[in-house]
Amino acid sequence: EPEVTQTPSHQVTQMGQEVILRCVPISNHLYFYWYRQILGQKVEFLVSFYNNEISEKSEIFDDQFSVERPDGSNFTLKIRSTKLEDSAMYFCASRDEEQPQHFGDGTRLSIL
Amino acid sequence: QKEVEQDPGPLSVPEGAIVSLNCTYSNSAFQYFMWYRQYSRKGPELLMYTYSSGNKEDGRFTAQVDKSSKYISLFIRDSQPSDSATYLCAHGGGRRALTFGSGTRLQVQP
Numbered sequence: 001e002p003e004v005t006q007t008p009s010h011q012v013t014q015m016g017q018e019v020i021l022r023c024v025p026i027s028n029h030l031y032f033y034w035y036r037q038i039l040g041q042k043v044e045f046l047v048s049f050y051n052n053e054i055s056e057k058s059e060i061f062d063d064q065f066s067v068e069r070p071d072g073s074n075f076t077l078k079i080r081s082t083k084l085e086d087s088a089m090y091f092c093a094s095r096d097e098e099q100p101q102h103f104g105d106g107t108r109l110s111i112l
Numbered sequence: 113q114k115e116v117e118q119d120p121g122p123l124s125v126p127e128g129a130i131v132s133l134n135c136t137y138s139n140s141a142f143q144y145f146m147w148y149r150q151y152s153r154k155g156p157e158l159l160m161y162t163y164s165s166g167n168k169e170d171g172r173f174t175a176q177v178d179k180s181s182k183y184i185s186l187f188i189r190d191s192q193p194s195d196s197a198t199y200l201c202a203h204g205g206g207r208r209a210l211t212f213g214s215g216t217r218l219q220v221q222p
Contacts, residue, residue, distance in 0.1 A: 004155075031207055043156065043200065045209035056209055091155050100146050101210060103155040 002026045004104035012110045023075045023092030033093040087111045118213030131188040135201035142205040147186045150198045191220045
């Protein structure tokens with residue numbers, strides 16, 4: 001069964017450094033999403049992406065965050081200058097029309 | 113307000129029991145309701161989704177939506193130790209983002 005793939009599974013970064021989280025959505029899907037889950041808390045929406053542009057974003061997704069689909073298969077989330085409070089699991093999801101979102105297994109981001 | 117409320121548990125049941133997991137939601141604009149299962153250090157795995165009020169069954173799992181009371185439920189029959197996980201309810205509309213509950217941690221004792 002096709003699945004969403006995320007790399008790396010664990011990223012450790014110094015505070016203030018830039019980090020790029022990578023996702024390969026399911027191949028025929030058109031809508032892409034990033035969510036995060038701080039330890040012990042709810043899964044929270046960050047941003048959605050369709051037709052090469054952001055379609056919706058939350059208040060968490062500030063100027064430190066950006067997303068890109070650099071080619072036909074990858075979808076990336078960049079955090080420009082990481083803070084301690086960015087430590088979380090980051091999940092990528094994708095979907096086709098009228099279908100629910102399918103999630104990857106996430107990247108655990110640890111900021112030191 | 114786009115809140116989804118869910119009892120965090122933990123809920124501990126013996127193997128073979130019927131499990132009932134519940135959520136309430138406040139935003140009636142969103143039409144899609146989902147249940148995801150999340151194992152430790154893994155991503156949410158889609159279990160069930162439904163658009164309308166009523167019941168939807170898939171094997172040992174039944175999802176129930178009552179839009180009049182804004183209440184969604186997941187029933188697990190003949191629960192197994194492998195069902196031990198956190199269960200997340202979520203709702204959304206079309207292309208929109210999902211709003212998740214906090215998850216209910218289920219432990220099925222052998």
